[in-house]
Amino acid sequence: HHHNAVRRMILSCFFAALSQMTDSRFRRVLLLGVGLTLLLLIGTSIAFVWLVGGLVGDQMTLPFVGQVSWVDDVASWGSAVLLAVLSIFLMIPVASAITSMFLDTVAQAVEDEHFPRLPKAQNVPLGDAVMDTISFLGVLIVANLFALVLYLIFAPAAPFIFWGLNGFLLGREYFTLAAIRRVGRSEAKKLRSRHALTIWVAGFLMAVPLTIPVMNLVVPILGAATFTHLFHRLAPQAPYDRTSPDPAR
Numbered sequence: 001h002h003h004n005a006v007r008r009m010i011l012s013c014f015f016a017a018l019s020q021m022t023d024s025r026f027r028r029v030l031l032l033g034v035g036l037t038l039l040l041l042i043g044t045s046i047a048f049v050w051l052v053g054g055l056v057g058d059q060m061t062l063p064f065v066g067q068v069s070w071v072d073d074v075a076s077w078g079s080a081v082l083l084a085v086l087s088i089f090l091m092i093p094v095a096s097a098i099t100s101m102f103l104d105t106v107a108q109a110v111e112d113e114h115f116p117r118l119p120k121a122q123n124v125p126l127g128d129a130v131m132d133t134i135s136f137l138g139v140l141i142v143a144n145l146f147a148l149v150l151y152l153i154f155a156p157a158a159p160f161i162f163w164g165l166n167g168f169l170l171g172r173e174y175f176t177l178a179a180i181r182r183v184g185r186s187e188a189k190k191l192r193s194r195h196a197l198t199i200w201v202a203g204f205l206m207a208v209p210l211t212i213p214v215m216n217l218v219v220p221i222l223g224a225a226t227f228t229h230l231f232h233r234l235a236p237q238a239p240y241d242r243t244s245p246d247p248a249r
Contacts, residue, residue, distance in 0.1 A: 010198065010201060013230045017229060021218070025105050025109040026225070029106055030221055101130070101133050103177045106224040106228065107177075107178050110228040111228065124177075124180055132173075132177070136173050139169060147162060162207070163207040163208050167200060167204030167205070170207060171200050174227040175230065175231060176188050176189070178227045178228045178231040179231050191234060198230070198234070206219055206223040
């Protein structure tokens, strides 16, 4: 029964999030996220091609052959292919991390729509948000690099390792971010460990569509909204009780 209840709760959070995707704030975050992600990928590719060009150079004198100027083309084509492969792996951490910076906007839009009586959320200082994002990005990239080794060893299970790992990390991060705004960091951690499995399952469900191009741009926003709903289901706050001290005031 418990499993069914968890599944129902996650799905209802997901559909509530889905139904709000047309919200103008969601759209703004999506455009910002897509724009920044593309800029980052383009920036990385230019730097990469430039680096390869700088190392290899336009011409190369080979013994017996003399001057060769095609090395550069081969190197840049190689780097283009490599970048396409890398972008699939990088897309997830990048899109997720960038969205985590705007998670506040998404969470606020969800709360305005579905939980209008809540007191004002705590503002997470920008410095903290940026640090959280950078550390989250670092963890994601390192974890995914390690996972590459696992993919090679357990090739048939690779998608599940990928989804399981990223689902765990995404769930952790997004739940924590949604919770910090309401209950602060230490309480967010307690809630996170208490509901670890539910959060992981929800994260896993997010990680699966993250492997689909284009979908993966929308998923972090959907995820941010879903986890905001999930947080309110798992930790119902009493917005009607005005006598309790409110940390945001």
